[in-house]
């Protein structure tokens with residue numbers, strides 16, 4: 187297969203997205219010295235809209251425009267946070283995830299200018315997050331803290347924090363590292379305290395399925411264990427069929443013997459109900475399906491559907 191000469195990469199203009207694209211360009215250049223890359227800037231509906239994402243009508247607010255550009259042939263590659271890719275449906279027909287990059291830290295972090303941890307924050311502290319998953323887990327373990335909706339990219343959220351709009355922020359460790367703001371972290375939460383979202387810390391590289399040269403060049407960047415873990419996590423989400431307001435948390439890891447472990451939780455919005463499952467299997471698809479089935483037997487549909495969406 188001949189090398190593609192030039193790969194045009196669609197990228198959202200936030201600092202986090204641009205950092206992600208620079209990682210992809212560096213890894214592509216190292217794996218295929220003959221390839222040139224070009225960055226095509228994008229603003230998605232999710233970037234433009236500052237209200238609640240649920241009001242944007244359906245999922246994929248951060249991926250839709252890039253999907254369309256790929257299919258229209260104006261870009262050859264889209265870089266997505268797996269966490270932002272809808273999990274209840276397959277990736278758009280005609281496109282493929284040709285690689286998952288080696289996963290970064292999947293945990294969430296607290297950013298509090300005074301250096302406190304969640305356990306020490308005074309009652310009534312305003313915690314900036316719009317994630318239903320984080321809100322439910324805050325309500326469950328730290329009911330005296332007050333979640334406050336906040337949107338915008340991580341840099342603008344940090345600026346709002348510094349302006350006193352909120353007292354603290356919950357953000358992904360990986361995202362803060364990508365924008366060089368890891369020194370703002372005051373507490374890294376354990377997965378037990380704050381179970382991560384499906385796909386946390388993982389980047390997916392999406393190409394046109396028929397574009398064999400690009401699929402092959404990009405495929406060289408795939409990390410086999412991240413691929414297995416992501417496959418298990420996204421299978422779980424697919425079977426659960428959550429809506430965009432579903433507090434679902436799950437993460438897969440690889441055991442020393444090569445089996446995958448998949449832990450998953452489904453929360454009610456108030457955090458009072460937690461469904462919990464943890465299973466192991468060598469087969470990622472079987473594992474995702476089985477853990478989802480376990481949660482469904484515990485009443486996951488009822489918990490998910492009780493939340494307005």
Ligand SMILES: NCc1[nH]cc(CCC(=O)O)c1CC(=O)O
Pocket residue numbers: 267268269270340356357358360361385386387388389
């Ligand atoms: N929800 C937006 C989003 N999508 C991916 C990341 C961070 C990187 C990742 O977890 O892959 C973030 C920011 C955050 O949650 O703090």
